[in-house]
Amino acid sequence: MSDPLAHVFDPGNGWSTRIRPHLTGLPPHLAELVLHLAASDAFWNWRYKVDTPWKRRTKALLKADGADALVRRAVRELAAGGSFHDQGDPEHVIREIGQVKPPSPARPLAIGFLLACGWLRADTDGLSADLALVARKNSQAMDTYHRVDHEIAGAAFTALGDLPGSAAMEELWDLHQRITPSIHPQRVLVKSVKRAAARLGIPADEFAERTVPRHGLEPDGTLTVGWIGRGALWWNASVDAVITLHDTGTVTVDWSDDNGRTTRTTAPFRTPNGYKTPLRTDSITLVRRYAQDIAKTLAAERARLASLADAPDRTWSWHDWSRHYRDHPVTGVVTRSLEWEYRLPDEDAFRPLDPADLDAGGAVPATARVRLRPAAAG
Known part of the structure; x- marks a missing residue:
């Protein structure tokens, strides 16, 4: 059958x-x-x-x-x-x-x-x-x-x-x-x-x-773009460049030419003289647009976190705050520029969050609740 x-x-x-x-x-x-x-x-x-x-x-x-x-x-x-x-x-x-x-x-x-x-x-x-x-x-x-x-x-x-x-x-x-x-x-x-x-x-x-996009950024804030087999696997570009979101909030693009020379540019992320060729034009446009999108997301996050000043009662569990704020490659840049505090379940008062905890190296108990320090918000 x-x-x-x-x-x-x-x-x-x-x-x-x-x-x-x-x-x-x-x-x-x-x-x-x-x-x-x-x-x-x-x-x-x-x-x-x-x-x-x-x-x-x-x-x-x-x-x-x-x-x-x-x-x-x-x-x-x-x-x-x-x-x-x-x-x-x-x-x-x-x-x-x-x-x-x-x-x-x-x-x-x-x-x-x-x-x-x-x-x-x-x-x-x-x-x-x-x-x-x-x-x-x-x-x-x-x-x-x-x-x-x-x-x-x-x-x-x-x-x-x-x-x-x-x-x-x-x-x-x-x-x-x-x-x-x-x-x-x-x-x-x-x-x-x-x-x-x-x-x-x-x-x-x-x-x-x-739902804040990570834009493919590594934990150190970089995204490497390269020719086939180099850089981000999902992006095969006919150009070698590194997009970086710095802790200062600055977005840069390091363009590497065929001779191994690197030139850094900031917004509007123009390429060095003589860098653009017919082969690279489309990829260059995509890199520049991507860097601009990262800058836009960062600006939106600055505004969103500043608005938390209007919600002093808003708190997060240590896990959620670490995941969506401290460890996010874009939101984390804004997070580290602000002052935060935490409270343990058996405590009434908040205590300042040590800068070491902002770098994921501290030892705050997982039961803590975190909030943006009201006096520092904005």
Whole structure:
């Protein structure tokens, strides 16, 4: 007897090979689910919108016994290794540039499983973490290179936005900060974050502080841009430059020429004489625009933190303050320019926060509450 699911697999795809044993010999109701999910390409396109009848049918099929576990297993395997495209080697960034590969017949099934995750009844067994890992690997938000797949990343973003519970929200906060706006599905990520935050009733002030972009900056405030195989993995530019956000609040760009000479410029980040060539023009424009965007984010954060003077009762847990203020590469610059204080649970008065704690080297108890010192605000 022929396998009715044979056409949804791809013998040349690692994820398809790993998941096939779990999709073989399924009862009719689960086989129907798999076939339905494998048709996701007819209802999911570059606009990242799910067809309502297809979504309604998916939800109905997910109620069957065994469907929940099957979907979770498929996504867990999709998060493993090199994700769908089986690539996690930084050297692939060189070999793949300009190459167009035919789509795998298993790709619609992978997208279907991802979308179905958002309609499961509970976020358990690390489901949101698996979805976030799939999203990172397919949107190049990792330290090592993985082949980018916008539709797969968009499906993971969408599922996280639909998934109930706070764990998915935490993953979305992190993705929103780290995913570069230059990738096509970033817009669906923004919509997913807004949708999940609205569902959970996240206040506007918390939403603002948790969605400040990191702009790809390292903890030391730098972003290295380089030719293929150098600099940020998600940005292959025909120029060598380092964008730096300094603790002084100044943004600089260090341009390196073919002779190894480096010239530093500040806003409006013009390049040295003779540096711009036809090959570099587009990349130079992108670098300058990126530096300008960092400066704009910094200015917006200065204004936002200054407005905290109007909310003297606003406090943060030590964990949240460290994550969203002290350790953020942009917000942290403003944070270190202000005076903060903290209070322990058994104390009534606040005490000044030592500068060492602003540099992540102090020893404030994790139970502390932090606030902007009222006299120093603004």
